[in-house]
Amino acid sequence: MRSYDQYCSIARTLDVVGDRWTLLIIRELLLQGPCRFTDLKNGLPGIAANLLSTRLRELEQAELISRDDAPPPIATTLYRLTETGLALEPALKALGLWGLRYMTDVRPEDAFQAQWLAYAPAWFVTDVDPEAPPVIIQLNSSGAHAVLDVGAGRVSSRIGAAADPDLVLDGPPHAVLGLLTGVIDIEQATQIGLTTLGRREVLTRLRPVGRETGSP
Amino acid sequence: MRSYDQYCSIARTLDVVGDRWTLLIIRELLLQGPCRFTDLKNGLPGIAANLLSTRLRELEQAELISRDDAPPPIATTLYRLTETGLALEPALKALGLWGLRYMTDVRPEDAFQAQWLAYAPAWFVTDVDPEAPPVIIQLNSSGAHAVLDVGAGRVSSRIGAAADPDLVLDGPPHAVLGLLTGVIDIEQATQIGLTTLGRREVLTRLRPVGRETGSP
DNA sequence: CCGGATCCCCAGGGATACTG
DNA sequence: CAGTATCCCTGGGGATCCGG
Numbered sequence: 001m002r003s004y005d006q007y008c009s010i011a012r013t014l015d016v017v018g019d020r021w022t023l024l025i026i027r028e029l030l031l032q033g034p035c036r037f038t039d040l041k042n043g044l045p046g047i048a049a050n051l052l053s054t055r056l057r058e059l060e061q062a063e064l065i066s067r068d069d070a071p072p073p074i075a076t077t078l079y080r081l082t083e084t085g086l087a088l089e090p091a092l093k094a095l096g097l098w099g100l101r102y103m104t105d106v107r108p109e110d111a112f113q114a115q116w117l118a119y120a121p122a123w124f125v126t127d128v129d130p131e132a133p134p135v136i137i138q139l140n141s142s143g144a145h146a147v148l149d150v151g152a153g154r155v156s157s158r159i160g161a162a163a164d165p166d167l168v169l170d171g172p173p174h175a176v177l178g179l180l181t182g183v184i185d186i187e188q189a190t191q192i193g194l195t196t197l198g199r200r201e202v203l204t205r206l207r208p209v210g211r212e213t214g215s216p
Numbered sequence: 217m218r219s220y221d222q223y224c225s226i227a228r229t230l231d232v233v234g235d236r237w238t239l240l241i242i243r244e245l246l247l248q249g250p251c252r253f254t255d256l257k258n259g260l261p262g263i264a265a266n267l268l269s270t271r272l273r274e275l276e277q278a279e280l281i282s283r284d285d286a287p288p289p290i291a292t293t294l295y296r297l298t299e300t301g302l303a304l305e306p307a308l309k310a311l312g313l314w315g316l317r318y319m320t321d322v323r324p325e326d327a328f329q330a331q332w333l334a335y336a337p338a339w340f341v342t343d344v345d346p347e348a349p350p351v352i353i354q355l356n357s358s359g360a361h362a363v364l365d366v367g368a369g370r371v372s373s374r375i376g377a378a379a380d381p382d383l384v385l386d387g388p389p390h391a392v393l394g395l396l397t398g399v400i401d402i403e404q405a406t407q408i409g410l411t412t413l414g415r416r417e418v419l420t421r422l423r424p425v426g427r428e429t430g431s432p
Numbered sequence: 433c434c435g436g437a438t439c440c441c442c443a444g445g446g447a448t449a450c451t452g
Numbered sequence: 453c454a455g456t457a458t459c460c461c462t463g464g465g466g467a468t469c470c471g472g
Contacts, residue, residue, distance in 0.1 A: 002445090002462090005262055007326040007389050009336060009397075010243055010308055013315030018236070020464070027226050037435050046221055048465050053436055076434070084317070091310035092226055098307050099229030101300070110223040120225060173223050181225075218443085218464090236445070253454050264446050269455060292453070 034080035045111035114144035138165035182208030250296035261327040330360035354381035383414040398424030
């Protein structure tokens, strides 16, 4: 990217990561951990292969990622974030938090993936009652599956299915994530296709970050 | 900007503010408050007038800024951030914090302005001793002048000169800001041209955010 | 199938000039 | 002062091809 030529730390940040796709590549490496070229390409629907290749080279030169040759069982190169690259997580969280306001817009052409279903609650939702016993919430949306572990004041997530969840949420992405991130309430979520199975009251354990009161 | 077409809040944020210059326009409106077209153009050295015009139109459509006709004494249109636009401040702070690591690189072609000298300490430095009496630090660098008010656990700043500062820092931008933001220590700062006048010990009141110990 | 490299086309950005 | 108009050129998107 062409430099802004300004002695300002925001401008210098954008000199490094302001190019198209760059921050989304960092996002995928944060969410998925070390990735192969193809993993990244799959995690970034719409990116052209040549552009991904170019970006990876630039990011390696900027020392935000490193490329390592994986041991025999994999026998391919893995891209992983360096300390510098990992340090972008707070910035990506802040950008993502701001973008929650647009998550209610339905855009049928949008791609959707399981790791995006998983990361949003983990990043943008907290457990309001650290003393209470942990609960497990299963999320199913557009063929993607994720599990939320809520307990000890934290919300963590993983891709996949839980054996015995306290609550199952099912519905279109903007219903499930809209409810969890607090941009809509459960009545609105139900109206746009959310179905629940299990103990709905565990939702009171969740609170969107950056808000004082209430719960989804 | 062409949409990423991904149902992910980071991608949707970048759909809105990912275009070149957009976040820097938000930065200027955050730092300067409501601005005229020319104020923005001056605050964004390097931007082309047509591009600024285009971005302002897009930002208004996205409801991140509003354009108001100022009353008679000014008699021009003022651009100001909406609530939505103001809400980007945490994201800009996070991006700027990450970018501090590049502030030691000297790039003679970089532009530099007083408002950038002022905002960095206010955003990225805290007062370690809220109980102690307030101190005033004058910053002079490359013809830009700013004043830091350190007290009550906070650091605030303004453009201009102070009547009776406790300390005056003078030197090239990467010396003054590098010292204040903690990327270099006072010895290194002195070696690259920092001069001080007054009570150097007030620097112990300052601590870069995101660090446990030490001071510039 | 993986990990790219190459080529062509077009939208978006940059510089300058001009106008109400 | 506050933009608009114009032209040029780079950088991104899409498809295809190639070596391992």
